[in-house]
Structures are given as C-alpha cells and as structure tokens.
Amino acid sequence: MKVGMIGLGDIAKKAYLPVLTQTKGIELHICTRNVETLKEIAETYSINHLYHDFDHWLESGITAAFVHSSTESHESIINKLLDNGIHVYVDKPITYDAESSTRLMDKAKSKDLLLMVGFNRRYAPSYMQLKELAEPNMIIMQKNRGHHAGEVRQFIFDDFIHVIDTLLYLFPYPIENIRIRGKQENGKLHHVVLQLEAMQGTAIGIMNREAGTTEERVEVMSANETRMVMNVNEITSHIDKNCSTYANDDWQPTLQKRGFHGVISTFLEAAKTNSVPYKQYQRDLESHVIAERIVQTLGDRH
Known part of the structure; x- marks a missing residue:
C-alpha cells in the first residue's frame, strides 16, 4: 500500500x-x-x-x-x-x-x-486500562504546563482538545450539561476548567498553563475502585485500603506507551x-464541537 x-x-x-x-x-x-x-x-x-x-x-x-x-x-x-x-x-x-x-x-x-x-491517548495502554473500570462516577483529568498562557483559540484547539477527547473516551454516559470556566489576563488564557455532567457521574478537565511544571494526570473513580495514571505511564489502583502502583513494561517502546x-x-x-468507522467521525468531531463551545464561552478573538 x-x-x-x-x-x-x-x-x-x-x-x-x-x-x-x-x-x-x-x-x-x-x-x-x-x-x-x-x-x-x-x-x-x-x-x-x-x-x-x-x-x-x-x-x-x-x-x-x-x-x-x-x-x-x-x-x-x-x-x-x-x-x-x-x-x-x-x-x-x-x-x-x-x-x-x-x-x-x-x-x-x-x-x-x-x-x-x-487522538493517540485513546490507544495508550494505560488509558485503555482506565477505560476498563466499570460504572465510573467521577473522572478528573489535568494536563498542566508552566508559563505557557496563550491565545484562547489556539490554547483550546491545539492543546486542551486532548483533554476534551480523553474525557469523552473515558466518560461512558450521555452528556446532559456542560460547564466552562477560565482565567484570562491581557488577552491570554491562563487556565480552563471543563465539567461534563450526566445523571450517573461527572467528568472534569483542567489545564493550567501557569502550573510551574508539565504533568498529565487522570483519575477514574467508581464505587469499588479508583485508578490513576500519571504522565501516561504509571498506574495506581486503590481498592478499599489497598494500593497498588505499577508502570507499563519498561521494555515497551515509548511511542507504544503513548498510543502512537x-x-x-x-x-x-x-x-x-x-x-470506514462512522462512530469514529462522531467521536472525533464532538471534541471539536466542544472546543468551539469553550472558545465562544470564553471569548473568541480569532
């Protein structure tokens, strides 16, 4: 081919x-x-x-x-x-x-x-393990950077769209309400918070471009277990008082770990x-539609 x-x-x-x-x-x-x-x-x-x-x-x-x-x-x-x-x-x-x-x-x-x-994160082995957790009631994703405040549209479409798409991938429920908050100074967006709400649970996405560090953290919570992934690699599972932490296979290539x-x-x-997977169209497009809604809510200067 x-x-x-x-x-x-x-x-x-x-x-x-x-x-x-x-x-x-x-x-x-x-x-x-x-x-x-x-x-x-x-x-x-x-x-x-x-x-x-x-x-x-x-x-x-x-x-x-x-x-x-x-x-x-x-x-x-x-x-x-x-x-x-x-x-x-x-x-x-x-x-x-x-x-x-x-x-x-x-x-x-x-x-x-x-x-x-x-959207490579859907194919990251660690995030696929998060997806396996049944009936989540809360999902929180943070993808933060240091000293990278930026223009609203590029901030959201270039970077935060990964957070949007990951939430949509992990959140199995029809979205009933969307809440959006952000902080802007001198025409630059410093942070944004997205909240997706359903009867069964809530998914929250956060990006702080003035966090002093670069990190990515996702938590998926259910009545029986909480799983967390740090920087698309290290996985922690909490069940009652028991905590297990393990990383992906050290011999596994980085590009495989990150879903590429x-x-x-x-x-x-x-x-x-x-x-042609028509469901793929809907998922890929929904991330862009929500990104546009965020931009319009925070103020489009494009």
Whole structure:
C-alpha cells in the first residue's frame, strides 16, 4: 500500500516516522517544501519517494495520507486529498474551528473515506486500562504546563482538545450539561476548567498553563475502585485500603506507551480494508464541537 506523509515537523519526526518506517507492507511517499529537511529524513530512514511539489505527491498513487503540516493548511490539503479519493489521518485539530472541521468530516463521510484525527491517548495502554473500570462516577483529568498562557483559540484547539477527547473516551454516559470556566489576563488564557455532567457521574478537565511544571494526570473513580495514571505511564489502583502502583513494561517502546503504535495501525488497517468507522467521525468531531463551545464561552478573538 502506498502511503503519503506531508509535513515533516517535530511530531512527524518524533512520533510518526519512527513507526511508519518500521511498518511492513507500506511504501512511504513524503512531501515537504523544505529541501534540507527532506534530504535529512531521506538519509535517516532510507526513503526513496521524495516530493517537493504537492501535486506530484498527490498523483503518486497513494491511497492513504498522514497530514502533519501546519493547522492553517489542513483544510486545503484535506479537501484535495478527499477529492482524489485518498483516506486521511490528520494531527489534531482538524482545523481551528468546528464549522470547517464539520464540513470536512461530512465530505469524508459522503465519499466513504476515512478522516481520522490523531487522538493517540485513546490507544495508550494505560488509558485503555482506565477505560476498563466499570460504572465510573467521577473522572478528573489535568494536563498542566508552566508559563505557557496563550491565545484562547489556539490554547483550546491545539492543546486542551486532548483533554476534551480523553474525557469523552473515558466518560461512558450521555452528556446532559456542560460547564466552562477560565482565567484570562491581557488577552491570554491562563487556565480552563471543563465539567461534563450526566445523571450517573461527572467528568472534569483542567489545564493550567501557569502550573510551574508539565504533568498529565487522570483519575477514574467508581464505587469499588479508583485508578490513576500519571504522565501516561504509571498506574495506581486503590481498592478499599489497598494500593497498588505499577508502570507499563519498561521494555515497551515509548511511542507504544503513548498510543502512537495503536492509532497508526488502526488507521492503516482501516485504509487497507476500506473500513470506514462512522462512530469514529462522531467521536472525533464532538471534541471539536466542544472546543468551539469553550472558545465562544470564553471569548473568541480569532
């Protein structure tokens, strides 16, 4: 299967190329306007199919493509890929607004093509263990950073959308109410709190960009057990007075621990078999719709 990749920035180099170049059964075609980057990647991974020109890359015979270009370019690139009958995997977010993201998702559905968003945490083994906890009554996720207050829309769509999507993945109930709070100073968003409410429980997402540290912590609570994961790796289970802490297999690759192996293989298998998971559309899009609601609630200056 011929698979394309466009955009060779940090995430492509760190997370996707190491996995894709070791994946059997695919022929990788990469495209970027940066000549030096293209040369560096080609030499590092011995890739022979290189493109500076987008149209030549588009006509190379690829049937699936990974889009790792700037978010501002996503809409144009995805439109052209879908028009050419090519399945698409795109880094989150699809675009910086829910309207255009919805339009692209509807277009993919109308053409029976994949438009899959790179929400890798759903495929992280530690978070899959959190998902196994039956009938949770409360979920709390914190994804904090130090000294990174930012413009509202980019803050929410570039970063906090991971929190939104993880809550939606772990929270098994229909959402009946949404509460949103945030702190802004001098046009910058410093922190945001999202609360999803259902009759059976509550899910709370927090991001503090002035926390003095970078950390990610998720707790899933039920009447019988509480499980917590720190930094997508260390898992703690509390049952009554008993506490057990264990980490993922030390020999397990970091990209597998963080869900990249799982999300990439899921996309490639679906593209290979032309299996379009329509539930995936709904889940991926819901994260963008809630992100837009947060932006509008806190004040859109886009």
